[in-house]
Every structure is written in C-alpha cells, then in structure tokens.
Amino acid sequence: MRLNARSIGPSGQAAGASAGAILTVAGLRKNFGRTEVLKGLDLTVIERELVFIIGPSSSGKSTLLRCINRLEEPSGGSVHFDGVEVTAPGTDLNALRRSMGMVFQSFNLYPHMTALGNVTLALRHVLKRSRAEAEAMGRSALADVDLSDKAASYPHELSGGQQQRVAIARALALDPEVMLFDEPTSALDPELVGSVLAVLRGLKARGMTMLVVSHELRFAREAADRIVFIDQGRIVEEGPPSAILNAPRNSRTRAFVAELMR
C-alpha cells in the first residue's frame, strides 16, 4: 500500500522528525490577495492517525486541507508527504494526489457519469487500468461504502449521503495513503450524516490516516486521535478529544466548543 516516495519527488528529503510521521506541515502560509488566511501553521500527522480539525468559519481549515494537496498554492512554508516535498516546484502533483484522497463538502460527483463511472474514471485514466479491471476495483470500492446496488445510478438519482459515499469510494479506489475530508457531512440532511460517519469509522478501523475538517464533535470524541482547533489562520490548541472537548485551556477554544456543544 505504501507509495514509493522516491519516484515522485525531485529531492526526496526526509520528512518531519517525528517517528511514523506521514504528513508534515511547517510554517504554512496562504494569502488571498491581502487577506492572510493561514499565518504559519505547523502540523504533523502520524500514520493511521485520525486528526480532527475544528474552528470557526473562514478560520483556514479548508484552506489548510487544500494547500496540503495543492489545490491551493501555498504562499509560504512547506508540506512534506511520505518523504516527498509537496511544495517543491518540480513535484509531480498528479502522482502525489493519487495517494491523497480528497472528499468535498459538495460531493462534486461528475453528473454525466454513473456512480461506477465516477469511481473508475481515475482508475482508467490515471492508473491506466483496463476497463474490466477498473470496474472490478470500482465495484469493490462501492461495496466498501455499502453502495453495491447503486453502481449504475447517476448522481441525481442518489441521496446526499449516497452521493458523498460515492465520492469517498472514488477517492478510496485509488488506494490512497491519507484521506482529506473537507466538511464531508455539512451539506447533508441530519438523518443522512450517520451513513457517512459510518464509512469514516470503518476507514479508521482499517488504519487509514485521515484529516477531517468537521463540526461533528460527537464523532470526534468517539473516533479522533487528536483534535486541532484553528482560529484566524493559526493552530490555537490541539490535543486528545477528551482534553479539547472537556477541558480546553484556551478561551477561544472553550467558547467555540461550548457553542458547538449547545
């Protein structure tokens, strides 16, 4: 499952110092025009860890995820992933993104393709698998999110929860090293949230490394290894769920958690 790091990066520098660190973000900054969204952010993620990222709206949570796979171009700082400097100029981003799955708030399924078509597109055109092989892998990915019977359905025929699970299957089919979830349940009706969280729980059990931006604190308490609270482009506080949710030290964390728990 581990990707051969040497084949991707131009330099192959060692990643962060921590043992088992798969992802290291150092001094990450991002400006949109004059607005500083990320103001020097450091984060290290260990293999198999589920890191939950919380924070007020426009605190930089989504921008952080989007800088990690360079959907947004960071303005400064560095990201290392699996021994490769993501932020280096010559990095093969397409190769890198294969091993970093991303799931969006608005699902972003391709509306002109079936669920299976959505899941197999990158298998066929990035991993260059044959149609038969891609479809077998795609069906297995759909089975993993409990949607075997929806392979032939188009996105508009699926509920929000089902669409989001197809989007997760689309990312998982590529056998990524880490999964980035950007508010995966925020666009869902409350009764559909559970089905998506169940998939995340399953991934956690299988040892997937995950970064999850979400407001589902109950899920965080149960499944997260660590919660990171971001406000105004900086990490304000981080720690195990019990510490952050029960006894936050920073007043901003306390106020935010109290507001969400109401």
Place this chain on the structure above:
Amino acid sequence: MTAWQHFVETFCNPQIFAQYWASIARGMLVTVEIAAAVVVTGLGLGVALAGLRAYGLGLVNAPIVIFVDLLRAMPPLAAVLLAYFGLPSIGISLSSFAVLWLVLALVLAAFAEEIVWAGITSTPRGQWEAARSTGLGFSQTLALVVLPQAIRLGVPPLTSRTIAITKNTALGTVIGVGEILNQATAAQSFSGNATPLMMGAVAYLVLFIPVVALGRFIETRFRWRRA
C-alpha cells in the same frame, strides 16, 4: 382560368415537376453533402477552440476571441462573397463548394466556440477540483469531465445554431454551388415557371424537418438533472 387554377399552373405544374425533379434531387444531394461537412467540421473546430481557450494562454486566446467575434458579427452572405471573390486575388482559388463549406464551417465554429466556452465557464469549480484531486491532469479533466458537461449544457443553443447555419447552404446559390436553391432558380428561369421554387421549398422541408426533429430528440436525450 380561375385564381386557383392559375396558382396550380404557376407553382405546382406537374409537367414542370416531371421535367426538373432530377435536378432538384441533385441539389438536395449537394445540400446534404455541404451541410454534413459544415456540421462535422464546424462543431469539431468550435469545441476544439473552446477547449484550447480553457488553457488560458493569452497569445492563443486573443486570436480566438477576435476570430469568433468577427465571424459572429459578419453576415454569412458577405463572408461567402468576400471569400469567393477575394481569396483568388491573394492566390488561393477554391471551388465554390469549398468556399461555401469553409465559410459556413468557420461561422458555425465561431458560434459553437462561444456556446461551449460558456458551458466550460459555468461548469462548477468543484468539478475541476474533484478530478484534479484524483490525479487527473488538466487536459484529462478538460476532456473527460468538463467538456462533456459543457457540451451538454450547450446542446439547445448548439442545435438551433447548427440548424440555422446549415440552412445557409442556400447562400451557395450566389456563387454557383449546385445546391437546392441554385437548381431551383436555374430551373425557374429555364422554364419561366415558379414550380421549381416550390419544389425547392419542399425539398428544404423534406431535408430539414427531420433535422429539426433530430435536434429536439438530442435536446431531450442529453438533458440531465443536476445533482
């Protein structure tokens, strides 16, 4: 002679019909040939230009925009005449068939480019991001994810524009392309009777009613609800 008899005599004369149906049929064949060539090349070029424009290269996009605006603003008849009489003076001599095909294909390409480009710009950014985040490159995303949606979005205006421009094959008559209208007006002047014009009009209907119906079918077929 009653008015009705006079009308039939002038516009629906069986003898004239028998005499000229073959040349009208030849005209239909020519019209079909040009129309088919125009549709294939015009739509193909239009989609290609819109796709090229998506790369956002200033040096490429400026000529595309100028080309598109010029051909959308110019009356096709003026373009046909200009090309037919102007090109030989710069050493390019094309058959009248080729001139008509070229001009109409370029006009259709200009409109198709604008329609498909509008579709590309209205494809949500999330579609690009989802595709790129799975490792698809820019060109792959454009070809596999964005263009199919942009084209579907453009199907209603594309079909009506395609029909409008293929009907402009009738402009070939001014430069002597032997299409329907050309055959009909020639037959009219030989016979001194308007029946060939009526035959020409019917010939257009016979050809284009199925095209209009096909356009409607395509519009229904490619309409899909957004999730």
